[in-house]
Amino acid sequence: MIEEGKAKIFTVINKDYKGPGKKSAGFYNPTWHLDRDIQILFCRHIYQQGARKFLDGMAATGIRGIRIKKEISKDISIDINDVSKKSYEIILKNVKENGIEATILNEKFCNLVSRKKYDYIDLDPYGSPSPYIPCIFEGLKKKGFISISATDVATLSGVFKKTCMRRYLANPLKMQGAKEIGLRILLGYIARIAGIFDYSFKPMLSYHYAHYFRVYGSIEKGVKKAEKSLACVGQFYWENGWKIGKSLNAKKIAGPLWTGKLHDKNFIKILESSENKKIKEMAKKFMEEDAISLPYYESGKIAKEIKTRQPSLDKLIEKLRRHGWEAARTHFAGNAFKTNAGYDEIKSYF
């Protein structure tokens, strides 16, 4: 039995487990604790905007749904679902232990959302969410909220190009900026699928942590709105550094992917005022990085390429800004930064 937030959970895994999800019933992964804390802040935020019907669509132990119900409001109606019979039984036990009211279901995610409608759906599969994303739009009202996990980070970040093309219909790149490109491919895929169903999509928080990508966002039905969000789907290419748009000559082209904002400032402000130190620290970077849509550079890789020492990131950013360029820290990596300066200029400041 473990405790997380206000929930007490029977689980099959020990607390010290690190890494991606193991495929076993009632699996509890402590690496996701941070995200489940973020999810509580997100759900509180959307509750204040009127969301009441919530779905924990791939629940394992039921921890997300149980925490939402216990930590936000009794007023929320929560459905907790898992396709595995064993997980379903563990969820029944956990819901009872926590004394909450919840509907517990044992269905395939896509079947469930084809017959019930929600204000908020959480999709947290093992590996890639891509086959389940088209189902989500059937299960949402005209306006709604979603959160989606992806643990196929290597695929999205260009290690397995063909798999990325197959799953997300987009070309990744394995180089500086790869993780951001991967996350943006996932966002672009969500926006493109949303468009098929005449829904718009707006990311509210998109991040990489440990072995996963996680996206929180809002959706709304309407052709014009859908077209507006599709206008944020495009390409990045490398020509003396990162550029946005189309190029006939560039050898390195990534996309289709999301070229718009990764986050919504109003929600990031909520994360910034969290008492959780780690969330607060990440929120500062979320706020800073979103001023520049181009993918990040890595100072370690540049230093190696030009055979020099890695400068202090603070000093490098300061230098770029002093010369009139935009420059920012990013949450993607400790030695990563974003700028609109060209690659030759960037190298000249090392």
Ligand SMILES: C[S@@+](CC[C@H](N)C(=O)[O-])C[C@H]1O[C@@H](n2cnc3c(N)ncnc32)[C@H](O)[C@@H]1O
């Ligand atoms: C990564 S785990 C979920 C972890 C959980 N949300 C948490 O935060 O601890 C994925 C779960 O999805 C379930 N699952 C896989 N395919 C599914 C499907 N098509 N429909 C519903 N549940 C599914 C698995 O049985 C597994 O319990």
